[in-house]
Amino acid sequence: MNPLNRLHWFVLVLFIPVWTRAQVTDRKVDVVYKLSEATGEYLFKASNPNLCEYTVQVDVVDVVGMRSSVKLPYVGSVKPGETTLFSLKPTKMGEAASFRYLYTATRGRLFQAEPPTYLYTLPVAPGQPVLVQETQAMGKVLGVKNVRLTNYTSLVFQVKNGDTVFAARRGVVINRLDGWAATARDDVRESNLVEISHADGTFAQYARLKAGSLLVKLGETVEVGQPLGLVGELPGLPPTIHFSVRYLPPVEVQPSKEYKYIHLRPKFSALTIESGDYLISGRTYEATRPVELITQEMSKREIKRYLKQ
Structure with a gap:
């Protein structure tokens, strides 16, 4: 092998990142809610089965007749295990209420x-x-x-x-x-x-x-x-x-x-x-x-x- 070509190849290798391979052991973080029949409140929780913190963002859309306990979209860090996030409550009991939600989960704490x-x-x-x-x-x-x-x-x-x-x-x-x-x-x-x-x-x-x-x-x-x-x-x-x-x-x-x-x-x-x-x-x-x-x-x-x- 030409020594100069070998040197060029070494420099090239130094610049190739390998972080893309580091995500393979991640497990899915779930965000779900539980409805209280007595109060009509929807309590949102995150379940993190991984070994480190994750940042979750929960977007609540098409909201009708509901109010949130926090400013939306919700963004927060969840440790391994179960974490309570926020709740949605009906603005008036007995009236129609609805919503949709979607979320993302990213490994790490949002600094x-x-x-x-x-x-x-x-x-x-x-x-x-x-x-x-x-x-x-x-x-x-x-x-x-x-x-x-x-x-x-x-x-x-x-x-x-x-x-x-x-x-x-x-x-x-x-x-x-x-x-x-x-x-x-x-x-x-x-x-x-x-x-x-x-x-x-x-x-x-x-x-x-x-x-x-x-x-x-x-x-x-x-x-x-x-x-x-x-x-x-x-x-x-x-x-x-x-x-x-x-x-x-x-x-x-x-x-x-x-x-x-x-x-x-x-x-x-x-x-x-x-x-x-x-x-x-x-x-x-x-x-x-x-x-x-x-x-x-x-x-x-x-x-x-x-x-x-």
């Missing part, structure tokens, strides 16, 4: 401001030097407008084949894709991965993992520095870890709104940068895992227990 800043550790072993590349969607690089990927950004860590990938922040495993092995260049859009939901409503994805190497289960709470799996490889390409963080941004509520994610640039702690700074693309950093980062999202009781270990 009203940018998420709070948390520090991340590099997803490699402490003391390991790692070269970092910051990437964007190919459409943005080439000047092709794509609303879904406008804010896409990812960090690519160049590592060695078989290296262990570690959790950069505490969270709950909400998605894992395993058992896929790359066999050709056309497969670069596929990836084994782990997706983790953080307490602040953001999501982190660790992609390009080795088939059959994942060490965590769905619903498992992982701590900073916990092994997630091993680094995989693509034919003819150097091994890398693709890491990205996203969230649902504040938007103007509209009927049947489809919410879009924003990818944020996380701040890291490393030996070769000021703590709490952004990584600079093209530089090499040495990983560190200070106790204050391991415990930054633990309760006082959890910290006390951890320090006794």
Whole structure:
């Protein structure tokens, strides 16, 4: 293979997002109502069978003779399990009343401001030097407008084949894709991965993992520095870890709104940068895992227990 062509191919791979594969384990969020025969009130509830919060928007249309307990359309976050949303009551008992409703459910919590800043550790072993590349969607690089990927950004860590990938922040495993092995260049859009939901409503994805190497289960709470799996490889390409963080941004509520994610640039702690700074693309950093980062999202009781270990 021509070395120059090989380099061009590597750059191309860096810009191919894999978030589209992260939705396969989602389960349907249901919004239903229950009618009280005594009062004529319709009580709306959401049932979320997933492992993280979802944002639901409920549009009520063609309303006749009813009033809502909240401003419509209803938009709110629902945790796993059942959540009461709002109610519709007849404006006058005994008179005709009717309505129709439709809803959407999107993974994540709808932020009203940018998420709070948390520090991340590099997803490699402490003391390991790692070269970092910051990437964007190919459409943005080439000047092709794509609303879904406008804010896409990812960090690519160049590592060695078989290296262990570690959790950069505490969270709950909400998605894992395993058992896929790359066999050709056309497969670069596929990836084994782990997706983790953080307490602040953001999501982190660790992609390009080795088939059959994942060490965590769905619903498992992982701590900073916990092994997630091993680094995989693509034919003819150097091994890398693709890491990205996203969230649902504040938007103007509209009927049947489809919410879009924003990818944020996380701040890291490393030996070769000021703590709490952004990584600079093209530089090499040495990983560190200070106790204050391991415990930054633990309760006082959890910290006390951890320090006794």
